[in-house]
Amino acid sequence: MPENDVPMWPSDDKDTSSAEPKGTKGESEATVWLPMSGLANGKTEELAVPKVTPESGSWFQPVVEVEEEPDVPETPTPQWSAFEPATPVEPEAPKTVFVQPVQPRRTDEPDWEQFDREAATPAREHELARPEPRPEPPQDQPRRPEPSRVDPPAPAPVPSATMHARPVRIEPAEERFDSEATVGIQQPEPPSQEPPADDAESAPAPKPKRKRKALLITTLVVVLLLAGMGGAAAMPKVSNRLGLPWAPNAPKGEIPKPAGVTRVLHGPDINGAGPTKEGLAAALAGPAGAPDLGTLTGTVVDAATGEVLWDKNSGTPLTPASTTKILVVAAALLSMEHGTQFSTKIVQGAEPGTVVLVAGGDPSLTALPLGTDSPLYPGAAHVDDLVAQVKKAVGGKISKVQLDISLFKGPTSAKGWDPEDTAAGNTYMAPVLPVMADGGRTDPKNDHSPRVANPAAALTQKIAGKLEAQAGGTTTAPKDAKVLGEVKSQPLTEFANSLLQLSDNLMADVLARQLALAKGAEPSFTGGATATMDVLKQAGFDLTGVQINDGSGLSDQNKIPAKVLGEILAVSAAPDGKDPRTPKLRPLLAGLPVAGGSGTLEKRYGDPASAAGRGWVRGKTGTLSGVNTLAGVVLDTDGRMLVFALMSSGSDQNKGRAALDVVAATLHKCGCR
Numbered sequence: 255m256p257e258n259d260v261p262m263w264p265s266d267d268k269d270t271s272s273a274e275p276k277g278t279k280g281e282s283e284a285t286v287w288l289p290m291s292g293l294a295n296g297k298t299e300e301l302a303v304p305k306v307t308p309e310s311g312s313w314f315q316p317v318v319e320v321e322e323e324p325d326v327p328e329t330p331t332p333q334w335s336a337f338e339p340a341t342p343v344e345p346e347a348p349k350t351v352f353v354q355p356v357q358p359r360r361t362d363e364p365d366w367e368q369f370d371r372e373a374a375t376p377a378r379e380h381e382l383a384r385p386e387p388r389p390e391p392p393q394d395q396p397r398r399p400e401p402s403r404v405d406p407p408a409p410a411p412v413p414s415a416t417m418h419a420r421p422v423r424i425e426p427a428e429e430r431f432d433s434e435a436t437v438g439i440q441q442p443e444p445p446s447q448e449p450p451a452d453d454a455e456s457a458p459a460p461k462p463k464r465k466r467k468a469l470l471i472t473t474l475v476v477v478l479l480l481a482g483m484g485g486a487a488a489m490p491k492v493s494n495r496l497g498l499p500w501a502p503n504a505p506k507g508e509i510p511k512p513a514g515v516t517r518v519l520h521g522p523d524i525n526g527a528g529p530t531k532e533g534l535a536a537a538l539a540g541p542a543g544a545p546d547l548g549t550l551t552g553t554v555v556d557a558a559t560g561e562v563l564w565d566k567n568s569g570t571p572l573t574p575a576s577t578t579k580i581l582v583v584a585a586a587l588l589s590m591e592h593g594t595q596f597s598t599k600i601v602q603g604a605e606p607g608t609v610v611l612v613a614g615g616d617p618s619l620t621a622l623p624l625g626t627d628s629p630l631y632p633g634a635a636h637v638d639d640l641v642a643q644v645k646k647a648v649g650g651k652i653s654k655v656q657l658d659i660s661l662f663k664g665p666t667s668a669k670g671w672d673p674e675d676t677a678a679g680n681t682y683m684a685p686v687l688p689v690m691a692d693g694g695r696t697d698p699k700n701d702h703s704p705r706v707a708n709p710a711a712a713l714t715q716k717i718a719g720k721l722e723a724q725a726g727g728t729t730t731a732p733k734d735a736k737v738l739g740e741v742k743s744q745p746l747t748e749f750a751n752s753l754l755q756l757s758d759n760l761m762a763d764v765l766a767r768q769l770a771l772a773k774g775a776e777p778s779f780t781g782g783a784t785a786t787m788d789v790l791k792q793a794g795f796d797l798t799g800v801q802i803n804d805g806s807g808l809s810d811q812n813k814i815p816a817k818v819l820g821e822i823l824a825v826s827a828a829p830d831g832k833d834p835r836t837p838k839l840r841p842l843l844a845g846l847p848v849a850g851g852s853g854t855l856e857k858r859y860g861d862p863a864s865a866a867g868r869g870w871v872r873g874k875t876g877t878l879s880g881v882n883t884l885a886g887v888v889l890d891t892d893g894r895m896l897v898f899a900l901m902s903s904g905s906d907q908n909k910g911r912a913a914l915d916v917v918a919a920t921l922h923k924c925g926c927r
Contacts, residue, residue, distance in 0.1 A: 490502045522557065522558070522889060522893055522894060522895035523558075523892060523893035523894050524558040524829050526892060526893075526894070527892075527927065528556045528558065528559065528561075528563075528892075528894045529556075529563060529890060529892075529894065529896075529924060529925065529926035529927060530563075530926060530927055531563050531564065533924070533925070533926030533927050534554060534563045534564045534921075534924060534926045535564060536926075537920055537921075537923075537924045537926050538554075538564060538917065538920060538921075541913070541916045541917045541920045542566065542917055544913045544916070546905060546906065546909040546910055546912070546913040547882075547902045547905055547910060547913045547914070548880075548902050548903055548904035548905035548910065549572075549902065549903040549904050549905075550566060550900065550901070550902050550903075551566055551567040551568055551570050551572055551815070551816045551900075551901045552564075552565075552566050552567075552568060552816050552898065552899055552900040552901060552917075553565045553566070553568035553816050553817055553820040553898065553899050554820075554896055554897070554898045554921065555820050555821075555823075555824045555896070555897040555898075556894065556895075556896060556897075557824055557827040557828060557829075557887065557894075557895040557896065557897050558828075558829060558894065558895065560824055560828065562820075563896070565817075567816075568815060568816040568817040568820065568899070569798070569799065569815050569817050570799075570815060570816075571799035571800070571801070571813035571814060571815045572813065572814070572815070572816070572881075572883075572901045572903050573810055573812060573813065573878060573881045573903065574807055574812055574813070574814040574819070574876055574881075574883055574901065575807045575812075575876030575877055575878045575881045575882075575883050576757045576759075576806070576807040576874065576875060576876040576877065576883075577807065577814070577819055577874050577875075577876040577883045577884075577885050577899075577901075578762075578802055578804070578805065578806065578807030578812050578814065578876070579753065579754060579757065579762045579805065579806065579807060579874065580819055580822060580823070580842070580874055580885060581786055581790060581800075581802065581814070581818075581822070582762055582765055582766050582769070582782075582786050582805040583750045583753065583754060583762075583765070583842055583845070584790065584822050584826070584839055584842055585769055585785070585786040585789035585790050586746065586750065586765055586768070586769050587746070587747075587750065587838050587839055587841060587842060588789055588790070588793050588835065588838050588839065589769065589772060589773065589789045590746055590768075590769065590772050591746065592745060592746050592747045592838075592841065593745045593746065593747075594745065594746040594768075595742035595743050595744070595745055595746075596614050596615045596616040596742065596743040596749075596768065597614040597616070597740055597741070597742050597743075598611075598612070598613065598614050598616050598619055598635065598640065598689055598740070598741050598742075598743075599611075599612040599614065599737055599738075599739065599740045600612070600640060600643075600644050600655075600717075600737075600738050600739045600740075601731050601732070601735035601736060601737050601738060602732070602735050602736040602738060603654070603656060603729075603731075603732070603735075604729075604732050605654070607650075607651060607652055607653035607654065608652075608653065608654045608655075608656060608726065609644060609648070609652055609654070609655055609656070609721075609723075609738060610655075610656045610657070610658050610729060610731040610732075610735070611655060611656070611657050611658065611689065611713070611714055611717060612658045612731050613657070613658060613659045613660075613661050613662075613687070613688035613689030613710065614661065614688065614689065615661055615662070615688045615689070615764055615767060615768050615771075615777075616635065616688075616689065616742075616743040616764075617684075617687075617689070617690050617693050617694070617709075617760050617761060617764050618630075618631035618634040618635075618692075618693065618743055618744065618749065618752065618761065619634060619635050619636075619637060619640075619689070619690070619691050619692075619713070619741070619743070620634045620635070620636055620637065620691060620692050620698055621636075621637045621691040621692055621698055621713075621716060622636065622692075622698050622699075623636075623638060624636050624638045624639060624642075628692065628698060628699075629699050630692065630693070630695075630698070630699070630701055630752065630756060631692075631693075631744065631752050632744070632748065632752065633744035633745075633748050634743065634744060635741035635742055635743055636741065637691055637713070637716065637717065637720075638720070639739075639741050640717070640739045640740070640741045641717060641720045641721060641739070642739075643738065643739030643740070643741075644721065644738045644739040645721070647738040647739060648738060651722075652721045652722070652723045653723055653724065654718075654723055654724050654725075654726035655714055655717055655718040655721060655723050655724070655725055655726060656714075656725075656726040656727060656728065656729040657689075657710060657711065657714040657725075657727070657728045657729070658728070658729060658730055658731045659687055659688050659689060659710050659728060660730055661688040661771075661777060662686065662687065662688045662767055662777050662778065663776050663777055663778045663781070664776070664778030664779060664780065664781075665778075665779065666685035666686045666687060667685065667686070668763070668779040668803050668804035668806075668808065668809050669779070669803045669804075669809060669811060670803050670804075670808070670809030670810050670811035670812070671804075671808050671809060672808075675808055677707070678704070678705070678706060678707035679704045679705070680704065680705060681702045681703065681704055681705065682705075682759055683705065683759045683760060683806070683808065684705040684706065684709050684760050685707070685708065685709070686760065686763045686764065686767070686779075687708075687709060687710040688710070688764070688767075689710050689713060690709030690710055690712070690713050691709070691712070691713045691716065693705070693709075693758065693760050693761065694706050694709030694712075694760065701756055711725070747841040747844075749761070749765070750765070750841060750842070750845055751841070751844060751845040752845075753765065753845070754842075754845030754846060754847070754853070754874060755845060755847055755852060755853035755854075756853060756854070757853070757854050757874070757875060759806035759807075759808055760806070762804075762805040762806040762807070763779070763782065763804055763805045763806050765805060766779075766782025766783065766785070766786060766804070766805030767781070767782050767805075769782060769785045769786060769789070770782045770784070770785040772785075773785045773788065773789070779803060779804055782804070782805050783802045783803060783804065783805070786802065786805065787800065787802070790822075793835055794835070795818065795821060795822060796817075796818070796821070797818060798815070799813060799814070799815045799818075800813065800814050800815070800818055801813040801814075802814070807876060807878075808878075810878055810879075810881075816885075816899040816900065816901045817899070819885045819899035819901075820885070820897055820898070820899040822839070822842075823842075823843075823885060823886065823887065823897045823899065824897045825839055826839040826840060826842045826843050827843060827887050827895055827897055843872065843887060846872040846873055846874055846886050846887070847872065847873065847874070847875070848869060848871075848872055849867045849868050849869060849870065849871035849872070849873070849915070849918070849919075850865075850867075850868035850869060851868070851869060854875045855871070855872075855873065855875065858911065858915055859871070859915055859919065861912060861915070861916075863912075863915075863916045863919070864912065864915035864916045864918075864919040865919070866919045866922055866923050867888065867915065867918050867919030867921075867922050870888055870889055870919075870922040871886060871887075871888045871915075871918045871919065871921075871922060872886045872887050872888070873885055873886025873887070873888075873898075873918065874886060875911075876901075877907060877911070879907075880903065880904050880905065881901075881902070881903060881905075882902040882905050882907065882910035882911050882914055883899075883900065883901045883902065883914075884898075884899075884900045884914045884915075884918060885898065885899040885900065886898065886918070888918055888921045888922050889922065890921060890922055890923075890924050890925060890926070891922070891923060891924065891925050892925050896921050898917075898918060898921060900914050900917055900918070902914060
């Protein structure tokens with residue numbers, strides 16, 4: 255057995271890795287000694303570096319690339335330990351295995367957890383996975399490390415007889431450090447903040463494979479993005495929007511210089527010559543005589559002069575349907591402050607823990623969340639606002655919410671109404687009560703959603719739920735009770751605007767009761783109708799033939815001549831300063847729906863015969879069985895404002911509406927001189 259096969263520990267810095275066999279020439283020059291720290295007994299011994307191969311087994315597991323030879327017999331495991339070398343068993347037929355040195359992969363922060371007692375060297379994270387821990391063998395048996403996976407063989411250097419793997423040195427604390435003679439094996443570095451300067455200089459820099467891969471991916475993404483942007487920019491729609499030079503809509507010549515434009519808004523013409531009676535009669539002869547209108551009465555008035563230009567039995571009282579609302583709104587605007595608001599309160603109840611919802615006559619109170627304006631009643635108060643005030647004022651537990659609806663008197667439906675008008679599920683009316691949410695609708699955003707049978711009780715239940723209390727039925731609030739919360743409706747002018755736009759029957763009858771309260775009359779159907787008539791008469795309007803039973807026009811027993819409607823609208827549209835009643839009545843015109851644009855006229859004036867009136871006609875509609883009415887204002891082609899009131903009886907609903915629209919559109923097309 256060769257002498258250098260006996261494992262010996264070197265004690266100095268002499269390196270014998272390239273020394274020739276003992277006894278050969280150059281022995282003294284080839285021997286280099288390596289310094290070693292003290293062993294377990296604190297002494298330094300000089301041991302010759304043994305010749306070992308990965309197949310012979312050792313206490314370290316080099317990460318090496320091995321050029322394997324077929325049919326190599328397994329080398330018996332040497333019997334030695336880290337501190338007391340033993341004579342290894344000589345292999346029967348040893349074969350030389352050539353080991354290709356592998357440069358260690360350096361990192362700034364080595365993972366020291368890899369260097370446990372059973373792992374001789376850390377595995378490269380991109381090559382080897384850390385083996386699962388195995389049970390330690392008995393102390394009296396040698397430890398044989400598990401074979402590790404190696405990389406595919408690379409071109410090996412020219413083999414020589416002196417190329418051997420080197421052992422590692424193990425300190426008594428079982429820390430392992432590689433000898434400088436251990437060439438080609440990946441070595442762990444001792445934990446330190448900075449590596450030694452000489453090692454840092456000598457260690458080759460790792461190849462930036464990942465950086466090159468990331469750079470390649472980034473470049474590819476950028477190229478794809480640029481290609482996508484280029485493709486998008488080539489699309490006509492995109493290039494037009496961005497104003498690119500190749501856009502189809504790009505200017506083909508020089509951009510013209512901007513020209514100054516002066517726009518002046520002005521009102522209707524009140525100084526020029528208006529239409530003549532003869533000219534207007536000739537223009538309306540055909541449209542006003544259409545058989546689809548049934549029995550027609552009406553009037554046309556020049557708003558600038560107050561002159562009646564056309565008249566057809568305008569003094570004959572006919573069922574007005576919803577044009578009745580013009581009388582109620584006019585009376586309210588004439589007798590009440592335009593900023594009047596209607597209040598809803600919650601006050602302290604007579605019993606501890608009890609509160610009372612006091613109705614103030616505001617059906618527009620909305621259940622929509624705070625911050626969401628009602629599309630039906632813009633500017634309406636919120637139920638959530640009222641509840642929040644009560645919670646803040648009480649600060650404790652509320653057990654019961656009661657309802658006080660004593661503000662209104664009399665029945666909740668009027669004479670001449672169809673019994674189904676206030677039945678649950680109808681879409682145009684609810685019982686006339688002094689408090690409710692969203693006009694009693696089940697959907698606060700849909701004007702045509704079904705109404706509930708008892709909207710006041712439904713609101714009480716909703717508020718009780720928000721206060722975590724029980725609804726306690728109706729009562730009368732204690733006099734001078736402490737107010738815990740209060741919200742107010744939109745001002746009267748906005749209230750009237752919503753009423754006219756939607757032709758809201760409930761709001762009209764509530765407004766008639768508010769007018770009765772303002773005039774000291776009973777807040778009922780009878781009191782509201784009486785107050786309306788009284789205010790208009792006192793304002794100088796001739797109400798001959800007028801008979802009303804409600805404020806909404808649902809009653810088929812209401813009678814109003816077209817002349818009265820025309821006169822009220824003519825005063826509302828008169829030039830400023832001409833009539834003292836005009837400033838009070840002017841908001842009435844703002845609430846009239848626009849043909850083809852808003853309210854109850856939004857879906858009308860789409861036929862070719864009436865399309866000329868789109869945007870020019872503003873009017874209040876009225877519809878009942880066999881009744882179609884339309885009253886409002888229109889500008890003719892000369893800019894003259896004309897007031898009209900048209901009432902049709904005995905006509906089909908759809909055909910009668912369309913025929914009335916043609917008459918109003920004809921007024922717009924007419925210069926009629």
